[in-house]
Amino acid sequence: MAKKAKKSPTAKAPAKKASAKRGAARTATKKLLKPASPKVLPGELLTLLDLMRYGVSRFVEAGLVFAHGTTDPVAEAAFIVCETLHLHPDQFEMFANARVTAHEAAKILALIDKRIATRKPSAYLVNKIYMRGLPFYVDERVIVPRSFIGELLDSHFGGDLEEEGGSLIDDPGNITRVLDLCTGSGCLAILACQSFPNATVDAVDISPDALAVAARNVADYGLEDRISLYEGDLFDAIGDARYDLIITNPPYVDAEGMAGLPRECLHEPSIAFDGGDDGLDLVRRILDEAKDHLNPDGGLLCEIGRGRDLLGDAYPNLPLLWLDTEDSDGEVFWIPAEAL
Numbered sequence: 001m002a003k004k005a006k007k008s009p010t011a012k013a014p015a016k017k018a019s020a021k022r023g024a025a026r027t028a029t030k031k032l033l034k035p036a037s038p039k040v041l042p043g044e045l046l047t048l049l050d051l052m053r054y055g056v057s058r059f060v061e062a063g064l065v066f067a068h069g070t071t072d073p074v075a076e077a078a079f080i081v082c083e084t085l086h087l088h089p090d091q092f093e094m095f096a097n098a099r100v101t102a103h104e105a106a107k108i109l110a111l112i113d114k115r116i117a118t119r120k121p122s123a124y125l126v127n128k129i130y131m132r133g134l135p136f137y138v139d140e141r142v143i144v145p146r147s148f149i150g151e152l153l154d155s156h157f158g159g160d161l162e163e164e165g166g167s168l169i170d171d172p173g174n175i176t177r178v179l180d181l182c183t184g185s186g187c188l189a190i191l192a193c194q195s196f197p198n199a200t201v202d203a204v205d206i207s208p209d210a211l212a213v214a215a216r217n218v219a220d221y222g223l224e225d226r227i228s229l230y231e232g233d234l235f236d237a238i239g240d241a242r243y244d245l246i247i248t249n250p251p252y253v254d255a256e257g258m259a260g261l262p263r264e265c266l267h268e269p270s271i272a273f274d275g276g277d278d279g280l281d282l283v284r285r286i287l288d289e290a291k292d293h294l295n296p297d298g299g300l301l302c303e304i305g306r307g308r309d310l311l312g313d314a315y316p317n318l319p320l321l322w323l324d325t326e327d328s329d330g331e332v333f334w335i336p337a338e339a340l
Contacts, residue, residue, distance in 0.1 A: 136220075214229055
């Protein structure tokens with residue numbers, strides 16, 4: 001029987017050397033493709049303001065996108081600085097010229113580097129976002145909350161008819177049942193409890209992962225007795241229940257927008273964005289079915305992004321009242337039950 005030929009020990013050497021060269025080449029290529037973060041020397045950045053300015057410069061240079069709780073590089077950098085130092089964003093100005101320790105500065109710089117390298121929204125990096133000054137837990141299971149509805153609950157549902165724009169309801173105390181469709185992290189349901197002290201809130205989402213995050217936020221605010229979470233597809237989850245107010249921030253990005261989402265948004269669940277070809281698939285369903293779930297004096301408050309003209313063409317006879325906020329122009333509508 002013929003014996004298998006043994007490989008000469010010396011025959012392995014060239015292969016090992018070639019493999020080592022290829023590995024070294026790949027490492028060198030990676031270093032070229034991923035430039036190192038600029039080195040900050042001790043004593044160069046001393047205060048919160050110094051670190052914020054540095055973050056702004058890095059973010060602008062990297063071409064980051066801001067639409068996840070902060071709207072520009074200044075607010076983003078201030079948010080990162082404050083979260084690292086366990087300060088509320090409103091406290092930045094108070095401590096702007098305070099010095100940070102070397103350990104604190106290192107943590108801030110590392111977070112700035114991570115924001116740029118990963119393109120993850122800062123809210124995911126620190127697992128927190130603020131709406132109307134209140135903190136909420138978030139992670140990649142939910143879209144980063146940035147609805148305009150929170151501001152509108154303050155500006156148009158306080159019962160004060162003398163305020164600019166006027167209130168859409170007579171008395172917040174008369175709102176006793178609220179439905180929050182597509183609740184995500186549950187932040188709007190929690191804000192509704194703040195705005196309507198006598199209300200219980202049903203919060204619906206199709207994603208069990210999102211509802212797990214919402215449950216954490218509801219528990220953090222001790223609102224388990226006022227907020228009930230339901231898994232399901234829009235109104236399917238609540239049977240024939242009726243409400244004084246329905247609030248909803250459904251997915252409303254159209255197909256073109258989905259194809260062009262910035263890298264930051266790709267870290268968020270796509271189901272929270274995708275509104276179909278024209279972005280209005282879920283909005284149409286909500287408008288068509290809302291009347292069956294509203295009390296006679298109730299109403300629907302719905303955010304649809306920039307689909308105002310499309311929706312107007314689809315429902316020319318509906319008297320939709322378009323509401324503006326500090327950062328939006330006609331992206332949310334209100335319609336009373338009697339008009340549906």
